[in-house]
Amino acid sequence: MAAKRISFQDAWQLLLTTRASTIPGSVTLPMADVPLLTTLSDGLWTLHAEPADPTTAELIDCFMPFCHPARPSVVFAQVGQSLDGRIATVTGASHYINGEAGLDHLHRLRAMADIVVVGAGTVHADNPRLTVRRVDGPHPDRAVIDPRRRIDPDQAVFDMSSAPTYRLVAGAPNSEHELQVAPDGTPITPGAIVDALRARGYRRIFIEGGSQTVSSFLHAGCLDRLHLIVAPMIIGSGIPALQLPEIDQLDLALRPETKAYTLGSDYLFDMCLRAP
Template identity: 55%
Template sequence: MERALTQADASTPAAQALARIRQADSARPFVVAQLGQSLDGRIATVSGESRYINGDEGLDHLHRLRAVVDAVVVGAGTIDADNPQLTVRRASGQNPARVVIDPRGRLNGAGRWLADDGAPRILLSAAPRSTPAGVEAIVVPARAGRMAPAAIVAALAARGFRRILIEGGARTISAFIDAGAVDRLHLIFGCTIIGSGRAGLQLEPLARLADALRPATEVYKLGRHDILFDCGLRDAAGD
């Protein structure tokens, strides 16, 4: 699928980060994950409130990301908690395919992601199941209620999606990073200090700092309130 940058998007502060995705080698799937958080690494307060940790500039960047990928992926928990549309509204471009990971069959067939706007809507399930009209079901085997990120990427690649955005939630993004399935991570820090609440990335525990990921990173100031760290994870393994 061709997902071109518009002239307006090409002039944004993070145009280079977007172009890197657009120009990625299509010989294999390219996976980018995006997470918005506070300066102290929180994605929500203790009560679960998360709107809006990032400002307008961060939201604009998220929508531009959606516009340059073929598919946007979220977990069932994000659908339950946020009821997102997963469409391109704050930027120019076509809506990507909307993909929801639901290994436990928890979704009830409702939600704004199901709107029939011409974009493919795909439900990833661990076993065959009925879906709402117009929604494609793809079976991805699960173990202990979890699908392997590599299996998800392979299933979407077989469907023809080459540029894939893992948008949420934080647990899903963390699982993809732990599995080594993310090429680039876009961390957007909002200029807010919360001091408590839900942390963002929660990766497997490390005993040695030498094993920490050390990605080559580009930094972009999106506006007054948001800063983007564009991290290359493909070759970021520790010593």
Template identity: 40%
Template sequence: MSPRADDAQWRALLDARGEHIPTDAACPLHALYGPLCAARRHGPFAVGHLAQSLDGRIATNSGVSRWLSGAEDLLHTHRMRAIADAVLVGANTVLHDDPQLTVRLCAGTSPVRVIVDPERRLDGSQRVFHDTTAPTLVLVAANLAHPGEAQGEAEVVPAPRGEGGLDPREIRRILARRGLPWLFIEGGGVTVSRFLAAGALDRLQITVAPVILGSGRPSIVLPEITDLGDSLRPRTRRFVFGDDVMIECDFHG
């Protein structure tokens, strides 16, 4: 990994987590990550992130999503991993992308990896089950788990069901009890949407890439509404990542 001009500022942010967070508004890193680092002072915290096209698609119908957004958004996801206690993805993301979910593009320690696989669709051949760079938890429906069970190098953790999958609020409670209160939910669209619908996201980051797919898998999908008054209208912040624009929604600010 080649040195970056802002490496010293980034390391200072990491070193200050949970204590005095730099708040230099003129520094882009402080402006973006300072409030997120400071949030750990106030209890459990969850941030979702998706990259989408201009027409709201996160992948083709076959699941191809690399690389929809650019290099700066990729670096951003690694930095989000570095400040998180745990990074969480759904089974579909593991099936289609086979991600490592580790910190490689910036300074920082890789978080605990959490895979949501309620019906145990993953066969254990994916990298997260064999790569010991970071601990891995697999959350499965309680009726499909056995005490002390492992899947490869990953620990199998039972979780209660909710509507359409595992209960997002219970997932947060389970992870907080394990000392993992600061959660980065990296995808995919179904998983992030379930957390949002359950009111289990504090913030949602959507990076919009200047591309139109015209078809494919949608970004956020929530229960249908009939009146615009029922729509979510969070406070927002905007950041430019090269050709992409990241909009961060704050639901509890």
């Protein structure tokens, strides 16, 4: 008997259902009378349906590493940049470098996450909500790295009608929505953030921005995966996508295992930085 064909939208619903599961096993959808996917205890999976097109197959391949229940934790990040590696102009203008498909991808990553982490600079510059609006999926909790409490509580990210938001601080917290991740006067490190969030039960941690925050997690070895979306645009100057310490030999460069996908007019480079 021919395998059931699965559409792009149904594949996304299958991924969301897989995300909600807590143990490996069969995954199905209400419209299906048989399992469409089986997740295995070794972190692999078997698809029992035929993707309707290559884009659907790529969607499943790209997002299963985030939602597989056998993977105890995953820390991931995304950067959207121009061909010349810029995320914004010198004045901070960045809306939008990536196209519609790239923006949809960002919201899919949010839907995969238990919590989204951003730096205070991103909140100050962009006033983001960090909710899921362009695709189906749950809103993640939000966390702002703000050791000195300099972000105004009136910023959109602190509207908790959709999901809770935590301010990551150094020193004793002043409220239930502050989370101490370092002693007073001590720098907040990526490792301390990951440890603190995992201790609160967050398994899927999405480091959304900005460039300094993503770069610090990459340099600290705290990222499992990095999604780099490149738009066919040359800015020529501005804020670099990644800012890492200088190296003088190419054998010191990072060369992660990478898959490439097409996202509308953009290209996605899906980098595995640590084996699951």
